[in-house]
Amino acid sequence: MTRTVTTGTGTGTGTDAGTDAGTDAGTETGTETGTDAGTSTATTAPDSAPSAAGKRPAAAPGSRGGDTARTREKAWRVVAAREMSVKIRDRGFLISTIATLALILGAIGIQMYVGASEEKVTVAVAGAPAGDVIELAVTLAERSGEDVAIAGSRRASEAAVKAAVLSGDADAGLLPTADGWQLVGKTDRNSTAAIWIGAAVQQSALDRNATEAGTTVADLSRGGSLDYALLSPDETPKMVVMVTTYVFGFLFYLAAVLLGVSLATSIVEEKQNRIVEIIASAIRLRDLLVGKIVGSIVMALGQMLVFSVAGVIGLLAMGKSDTLRQITPGLGWFLVFYGVGIxxxxxxxxxxxxxxxxxxxxxxxxxxxxxxxxxxxxxxxxASGTFQTVLSFLPLSSTITMPGRIVAGGAAWWEPVVSLLISLVAAAFVILMSERVYRRALMQTGRKLSIRQALKQSE
Structure with missing residues (x-):
């Protein structure tokens, strides 16, 4: 069924399917298409049956004002629910969510694969002594806990060892020399083979020399132990801070741009199709804006929670519980700042x-x-240093920098609280100004306005 709606700015035509928002809000007030506010007149097509008196039935005394007040209180909820239902079926929103989720899970999967896979090195050897050196290298690598697999491939002669390296059957070759041993490679040096086989050669030489000197390896190694102590073991490693800050920033940028452009597009489409005139006859423009904003925020936070849960599961699956413990405070504050920024x-x-x-x-x-x-x-x-500290107290930029400082352990307990209060004050000012522009420009369909022109318009 098609209805024609006449307003002070023009005449628009809409279908029942195209005026869901106006119809939903109008239903609450008992109107037929959400046009009982007095700003629009609904005319029924000629083939429609008129009422007996040619007028709408009179409302019960005293019911109109109360129903309208209650409806206006619920109007923004109706708009928010519809905004969420439309968004969750929007192909662009679903594709961006799935693609980002796949990117997160893919990165986690690659890290798990790389972490679980051993570095395998095949070394061609000729003779039993060279084989003993390889076995000692394997023992030293296993003792250190490194994920390294060194395999010896026996050959009949030194020439065969070189041939195996040149053909690619072996990553390196171990050959005896007058002064010890020599590793041979094709085009570059294999650092893993050099480290562990070099350690094995030194250990073997030390054992042999100690025996010849009538002493022990322990006596010769006395005073040569090396320990590694961490002066700030509770601080988060720099790489974790950098990656976490980048992830926070990327997710905020992606969500802000995609959801923001989608919201702006839906508003201008409703304005261009004159649907907003029908909606405005049933509810206040302020309620319409609040509903759209609340719906967008809920969807953005829901999307971010999905990403956060995927990241947490991935860290636990990789056995990175220490990393998760380090970033959890920053993640919590990020969600708070993220909600304000969005x-x-x-x-x-x-x-x-x-x-x-x-x-x-x-x-x-x-x-x-x-x-x-x-x-x-x-x-x-x-940002880093003083510049990062300054940005962590500025609205919007604090969404990224303050959680990053919290992860790094460089923010006092009161700093995120003060930064959030500053963001809330700035948010209140920006929201009020944006709401004024929205109300004054939404019904202006003649030409594109600037912000200054919109503020000069009468409501």
């Missing part, structure tokens, strides 16, 4: 969609916002 950016992207009149305008209105997010991402992952 709320701010969602409002800004909504305003960018409201000042547009066509989908072709989206790129020009959202590019500045996307550029700011890109700068925040690059600055957040590359």
């Amino acid at each position: 709320a701010v950016l969602a409002c800004v992207f909504a305003a960018a969609g409201a000042i547009s009149t066509r989908t072709e305008d989206i790129q020009s209105t959202t590019t500045p916002v996307s550029a700011v997010v890109a700068v925040v991402f690059i600055g957040g992952i590359s």
